Amino acid sequence: MLFGCGKGSAPDGKLALRHVRKQVAFGPRYPGSAAAKQARAYFRKQLVGAEIEAQEFTAVTPAGLVRMANLFAVYPGATDEILILASHYDTKHLAIGDWDSANDGPSSSGLLLELARAIAARHNLFTTYIVFFDGEECYVKWGPRDGTYGSRYFAAQLEKQGLLELVKAMILTDLVGDKTLNIGRDIKSSPELLKLAEESAAALGYGGYFFKYDCRGLEDDHTPFLERGVPAIDLIDFDYGPNNSYWHTKKDTVDKLSAGSLQVVGDVVMEMITRLEAVSGK
Template sequence: MWCIQRNVPREERSRHDLDSITERLPLTGKPFSIPILLLALACTFLGCDRDKDAAQAQGPPRTDTSTPGSKASTPPLTFPPDSGSPPGFDGNRSIEYVKEIVAFGPRPIGSANHKKVEDYITSHLKGDAVEDDRFTADTPEGKFPVHNIIAKFSGTKDGIIVIASHYDTNYPLRNTPYVGANDGGSSSALLLELANQMRGQKRDGYSVWLVWDDAEESVKPDTEVNFLSDSLYGIQHLADKWQADGTLKKIKAFLLADMIGDADLDIDRDQNSTPWLEDTVHEAATRLGYQSHFFARNNQVSDDHLPFVKRGVPSADLIDFTYGYNNVFWHTPQDTVDKLSPKSLDIVGCVILETVRLLDTK
C-alpha cells in the first residue's frame, strides 16, 4: 500500500483526488447508470442505524455524492436471507504462506527475490487457468519487468468479480530488511488461500479472477516525485488492457485486499471506494459476526483500486491503515509476521467469500 490522505476536508479531498487522478488516468466516459429514483429512496433512510435487517430493507446508508466512488452507487441492497454454511477459509494455512513469502526477503521489482516470489505464486496455481500479463514499466529509476498473475475460476453467470493484491515490496527500501509481511505479503497469501477455496468448485455465480498485481509501490520515495505518476504500474496496465479488449465491461466488482493481516484488525471505510459495494462487504461481515472489524473509521485511500474506480467499475479497497500505534510499522523493517494473526486473515478471507456469495445473488 502506498498512499493515504487523512483529515482533509471532504470537498478538498474530492477535488484533489479527482484532479490528480484524472491527470494520469483519462476518464473514459463510461456512464454511471444510477437510477435517480433509487438514490432518492436511499436518501429517505439517512440517519438510521445500520443493522442487518435495516440494511436488507433500506439499501446503502451512504448517499453522499461528493466522493468519487459514490457516483457508481447503484441499487438499494437487498439480499436473500442467510443460507448455507459459512464460507470456509484457512487462516492458519494463509499465515504459513505469508511466512514463506517473507522468507525470500525484500521483493522489489527487478530483484532476484521478486522472481522467486513470482515462481512461488505460480507454483501454487498448477492446474488452474492462469494468465501472465507481462510488460516493461518505465519508471523514474529506469525500466523494469512487471508481471501480473491472474488465476481465473469460471462461473455460470455472465460477469467477473476481480479480487486483487499486490505482491511487490517497496523499492526505496530494497536495501533494508524490509519484507512487507503485512504490506503485500498478507493479501498475497490470502489470495493463495482463496484459490484453494475456489479450486475444483463449480461456481454457481460470476467468474472469479484472482489477481496478484505487480509494481504497486513507488520506486521513488513519495517526497521525490508525484506519487500518482510513480506507482500502481501493474494494475494500471491491466485496467488499460481490459478496457481495450472489452473485459472491463464484464467486471461486476473489483475487490482489493491490502494490509489485512494486522492482529488488531480494523478495516477502514474508504471514501474512494464504491459505497454500495462497501455496504455489501459490511453486510457480509455482519452475517458472519465480524462487523466490529469493519468500517469503524473513515479514510480516503489511494491504492490499486483507483484505475478501476476511475473507469466506473464498482470497487472496494479492504485495508487496515492503522498498523501499529500511529502506523509505525508501515514501510519499515518492523513489518514482520509476528505483528499478524491467522484470525485476521481468516476474517477477511471469509468476508470476501461471503461478499462474493452476496454478489452472486445480484
C-alpha cells in the same frame, strides 16, 4: 442453480499465514528482483485448476525503465460476468535498504492464495480473476504516475480486450494481517460494495473489525478500476502499529500478524461473493 457449494470452499487463515511466511523467506520482492520471480513461481504452484498468465510489461518509473510482471489465474464461472479478487505482491524498494515486508504485500497475497483455493472448490456464478499485481509501491513520490504500475497496466489491458463492462466487482485486499485488525472505510470505494462488506461482516459477527474510521484520499490498486467505472473496493487496515508506525518500516514483520485476522477478511470476502451471486443469479 445453487452456487457456493463445494468441499473445502472456505479460505483457511492458518494456511494464508503459511503463505505469508513463504513469501517473506524469499527476501525483499521489489519489481525485477529474483525474489519476486520466486514468489510468482510459488503462487503458480498453489493455483491449481486454473489458467494462469504472467503479464509482463515495462514500467516507466523515476528509477528508469523497470520490467514488471502481474500474475493472474482465471476460474471459469457459470456466466461471463467477471469478479476480480486482487492483491499486490511487490515490496517497497528504498535506497536506505530493503526489508522483507510481511503485512504489506504478503498478507493479502497469502490470503489471495487461500481465496483462490476456495474459489477452485466451489461452483461460481462469476468468472473469477485472481490477480497478483506487481509494482504497487512507488519509487519516489506516490502519485498517478508513480505507484500502482501493475494495476494500471492490468486495467488498461482489460479495457483493450473489451472486458471491463463485464466486471461485476473488483475486491482488493491490502494490509489485512495485523493482529489487531481494523479495516478502514475507504470513502472512494464504491458505496454499494462498502455496504455489502459492512453487511457481510455484520452477518458473520465480524462487524467490530470493520469501518471504525474513514480512509480519506486513499489511492491503491483499485483506483485504476474506479477511474474506469468498475465497482471496486479496497479492504485495507491502515492502522498498523501505534499511529500506523509499522507501515513501510522494518517493524513490518510476521510476528505482528495473525491467522485469525486473515481468516476474518477471507470469510468476509467469501460472504460478499455469496451475496453478490444471490443478487445476480436470480
